[in-house]
Amino acid sequence: MNNNISPRIIIGSGGTGGHIYPGIAIADELKKQIPEINILFIGSKNHMEMKEIPKFGYSIEGICISGGKDKFLSIEGFILSIQLIYSFFLVNKIIKKFSPDIVVGTGGFVSFPTLYAAKKNKIPILIQEQNSFPGLTNRIFSRYAHKVCVAYEQSKKYFPKGKTIITGNPVRSEIFQLPSKEKACIHLGLKVEKPIILSIGGSQGANSMNNAWIKGLKKLIELDMQLIWQVGKFDIHRIKKNKMSHHSNFILMDFIENIPTCYAAADIIVSRAGALTISEICLIGKPYILIPFPWSSDDHQNRNAKILEEKEAALIIKNEEIEKKLVDSTIQLVNDSSMKKKMSRNILRLGKPEATNDIVNEILQIIL
Template sequence: MEMQEVPKFGYSIEGICISGGIDKLFSLSGFIFFVKLIYSFIWVNKIIKKFCPDIVIGTGGFVSFPTLYAAKKNKIPILIQEQNSFPGLTNRIFSRYANKICIAYEEAKKFFPEKKTVITGNPVRSEILKIPSREIACNYLGLKKEKPIVLSIGGSQGSNSINNALIKGLKKLIELDIQLIWQVGKMDIHRIKKNEISHHSNFILMEFIENISICYAAADVIVSRAGALTISEICLVGKPYILIPIPWSSDDHQNKNAKILEEKKAALIIKNEEINKKLMNSIIKLINNSKMKNKMIKNILRLGKPSATNDVVNEILQIIL
């Protein structure tokens, strides 16, 4: 996705060919992974020598591995920005070589060298820090401010599990006069549009949300996966939150992220396998329980880190200046 989005903002981007597969070491996918990894080391080394960066920032995942290795080999300073509560393998390996490690969660501290680690939170889009009023957002979206509004975010590609659970509950939402801003994703948009009930005036269907701050502002309840950056944004906007962690995320990091919010009574968690049975009832229960909503808003706002971007940038500047 970033290969299309980054150039829109005037920045050049270089891609490398690598993906997961190390868990199946003695299989075809494992062999392909190592071929891609070797090729990536060669390609990244060329990019590094051509670009001559002052610092390399690693945010984890297999894609960071060859880049951080090239930085170490070429003696370029490294900063690691760990977004999740449980760090991935790449960030854990390169933490010993990093000049600084910026983490989003206190719980991640134990995995890194204490003297080099600082809690900054995750950088988020600047518009999240200045979302409009609910009234302005409702007018913009053509929704009625006196009716409850649910925002469903399935990630950049959408979520088939969340979409299917909502399809089964659309009639219930209409009966209760609940409005829905529904990001369905590229894979499901045409399928859902074929469902006549999805065209009800209470529902707004989007393949991808361009203006997320407007949607956050309008929502009374948010339903989403438990990606680190989405959680960081919602901690700043302070909305009642229902999390459905992806069960197949690497190192089960989405579930670990979600557990932190649940323990602090800042969100509700629904397991992916229970989504059809529990999602609609949980949405209705939360919308109708003002005491629970207010408590969740109060608790989730405590977890927000509004200065995260500035704090990470300051750490970078201290290394390169």
């Protein structure tokens, strides 16, 4: 580490909330332990991290890169190759100016040029892998990393043995400080005595989930069930044209800013099988229905979901069965008290509340 100055850390984090929020959680814990620490994020221009990360008080530098390992044999692949080269030069310039003591990669396409530049400049690397099947970037750079922190036992086999440890996924501190259900319902304008379903489609929403809910709105109204519905920015205007979506039992959001409050209010949670959402729900212990995104890279969402299903900690609905099964399966779970208790008990056993602290301790051991 540089002598006589505060530690300096770069975090490569972006593309989706599943990569962004673990980076923020790590940064928050670092700041908590070393208030004078200097943290800089590197993200992708025109992606959500450029707006989201500054909300948490951190600086971010944007590079011009978009994802898609499946694009390399196409025109898009040629463009991506140019972006990678240009992004490397940008990150290299940032690293030389910022002079970090370590570079942390949380996966995704933003991490690729960031970790490559760190390797070229002989900066220590720590990798954090969220999924049961690791992403391409993390698999490539794990051989150069000082430490690899993984969330699942199943992913250890893809990384070097001597440097890989199971920590779980880092989650934001707010997840440990949920308000009471009563306070959450008052804040959201919902009735505490009526069942509440929270539907999370991921940071971009989920069109197929939205279509299933639209078909089931009448049934939910008849049963007097409430729905906190994250529909995504691409679907919000379409869904608002449906008159039933304006019923007082429903709350529509394009993006959920205050997820802890929504978690606290919910009796049942329905979501895609992103690793971060799974890790958060394992800590709060709510009954859970998973709908893996079938086009996720390396089918990682389906792999994540099966781990919970095997432990009887969640139910899985296949994407192609959403419109047929989602609403009825959710209603059935709402009304099954014994199943809800069993799922809550089992999912809590999978939580790793010390994950963020353990990852930060590994970072500090490398640089201090």
